[in-house]
Amino acid sequence: MFTSMRPDRDAVALAVSGLLGGLLLWLLGLHTQNGRLFSAPWVTLVPLTVMASAELLRRNAPRTALLIGTGALLADQFTRGNLATVVLFTDLVYAAVLYGPPTAARRIPVATLLVTVASTIGFVAWFRRPEALLIGLVVGLVSFVPALTGVSVRSHRTAAEAARLAAEQTARLAEMDRVQAVIAERARMARELHDMVANHLSAVAIHSTAALSIDDPETSRGALKVIRENSVEGLAEMRRLIGLLREGGEDGAPAAAPTLAALDALVEQANVNGAAGGLVCTLRDARTADTGALPTPVELAAYRIVQESLTNALKHAAPGPVTVRLDLADEVLAVEVTSALGSRPGPTAPGSGAGLVGMRERVALLGGTFEAGARPGGDGTEVWRVRAQLPASEREMRE
Numbered sequence: 001m002f003t004s005m006r007p008d009r010d011a012v013a014l015a016v017s018g019l020l021g022g023l024l025l026w027l028l029g030l031h032t033q034n035g036r037l038f039s040a041p042w043v044t045l046v047p048l049t050v051m052a053s054a055e056l057l058r059r060n061a062p063r064t065a066l067l068i069g070t071g072a073l074l075a076d077q078f079t080r081g082n083l084a085t086v087v088l089f090t091d092l093v094y095a096a097v098l099y100g101p102p103t104a105a106r107r108i109p110v111a112t113l114l115v116t117v118a119s120t121i122g123f124v125a126w127f128r129r130p131e132a133l134l135i136g137l138v139v140g141l142v143s144f145v146p147a148l149t150g151v152s153v154r155s156h157r158t159a160a161e162a163a164r165l166a167a168e169q170t171a172r173l174a175e176m177d178r179v180q181a182v183i184a185e186r187a188r189m190a191r192e193l194h195d196m197v198a199n200h201l202s203a204v205a206i207h208s209t210a211a212l213s214i215d216d217p218e219t220s221r222g223a224l225k226v227i228r229e230n231s232v233e234g235l236a237e238m239r240r241l242i243g244l245l246r247e248g249g250e251d252g253a254p255a256a257a258p259t260l261a262a263l264d265a266l267v268e269q270a271n272v273n274g275a276a277g278g279l280v281c282t283l284r285d286a287r288t289a290d291t292g293a294l295p296t297p298v299e300l301a302a303y304r305i306v307q308e309s310l311t312n313a314l315k316h317a318a319p320g321p322v323t324v325r326l327d328l329a330d331e332v333l334a335v336e337v338t339s340a341l342g343s344r345p346g347p348t349a350p351g352s353g354a355g356l357v358g359m360r361e362r363v364a365l366l367g368g369t370f371e372a373g374a375r376p377g378g379d380g381t382e383v384w385r386v387r388a389q390l391p392a393s394e395r396e397m398r399e
Contacts, residue, residue, distance in 0.1 A: 007056040007059065007060065011055055011056050011057070012056065014058070014088070015055035015056050015088075018051070018084050018088040018091075019049065019052040021087075022045075022088075025083055025084055026041065026048075026082060030083070031080040031082065032082065032086070033077075033081040034080060036078050036080055037078045037079075038078050038080075039080060041080060044080050046075070047072040047079065047082070048072075048082050050075075051068075051076075051089060051092075053068070054068040054069045054072065055092065058092060058095035058096075059095065062095045062099045063100055063104055065092050066092050066108075069089045069093075070089075073085065086142055090141075090146040093142075093143055093150070094147070094149055094150045094153075096150070097146075097147050097149075097151055098150040098154050098157075105151060105154055109147040109148055109150075109151055112140075112143035112144040112147045115143055115144075116140040116144045117136075119135065119139045120132075120133060120135070120137075123136060124136070190358075203226060203314060204230050204234075208223065226272060226273060229269075229272070230273065258303045259293070259296075259303060260299050260302055260303060266303070266306065266307060267282070267310070270310040273314055274317075274322070277314070278319025278320065279314065279319065279339075280320070280322065281313075281321075281324065282321065282323050282324065283326075284324065285325075286328075294392050297365075298366060298391070298392060301366055302390060304359070305359050305363075305386065305388050306335060308358065309324075309337035309339075310322065310324075310337065313339040313384075316384075317340055317341070317384065318340040318342035319340065320339070320340030322337070322339040323336075324336075325338075328392060331392045331393045332368075332390070332391060332392055333389070334388075335386075335388045336387045336388075337385070337387075338375075338377075338384065338385045338386075339383060340381065340383060341374050341381070341382040341383055342381075359386070359388065363388050363389075363390065366390050368388060368390040368391060369389045370387070370388045371385075372384075372385070372386045372387070
């Protein structure tokens, strides 16, 4: 508490300089008035000393300093007067408005204006001479003008502080946006990496397990062939992803994203990978022949959904048909993949659940709907169905 009430350097400098200036004027015999109640020259030093002492409180206790200064100024009117006392008082008025609470900043200018107007009217009515207006002018210069200056400086400081806070808030929001963008980009990269590689690695895991568990040269040779094909495809997919991350190759052309036209090759590869597990994959495209290309994000999302669904079927589906259906109606692309639900003999690959999460996120980003779960099949058995509905136009995606 003692440290917080210690006067700052500016207050000490003003108090010392004001006191020394007043002493110099007193030594030179320069006074502001004559014929007062206390006409002894030394008496003028008392209000001067009190006013200089009040200057020490201008920053830590501005209202208290103003009250002390007002009393010292009134006392100075009964002496021969000192100009330094009046000048120090103007600084106390200014400091009270600048450093005081908001209520003081509002009330002090109004009070000094009323004092100026009242003193002007009073002196004019008392002396009945136009020269009395000069007294009111002096009162305004001593009280109202410093208060008005304090209001102006305080307003500028408040505006500068508000601008600084706004800049800091903008910087924080920008940093939050940057962090969210990085998180979103990492999530997108994770989805792409999972969807591109999981299919091939699952096939490699299943067929390598089969090659190790079945002591048959022909079976092992077939499994190794599938492993090699999926390894090569996986490496190609990884190179494509790296190309996307590098924003194209040396010629600056970005790598092409897979589209629905590549579903035939994807289903064919799924048949090769799932043959050992009794899976038969078929593609049923109900779209018309004149259907044009869909927006790139829609084609990519639909391709990845089919790819991940086929991967999940390779890992978990029972022997039987795996059907991929595509349909386009009312500017909505419907993607559906069904597979037999149940257990199957032979090696399987563990799942992490990331595939369903990734598919759901892709659909949500485009504003579509997604559902996945067990449903009754046509022949009384249960099937696992993945169904996504994606907007097939840019306008629907924006809405």
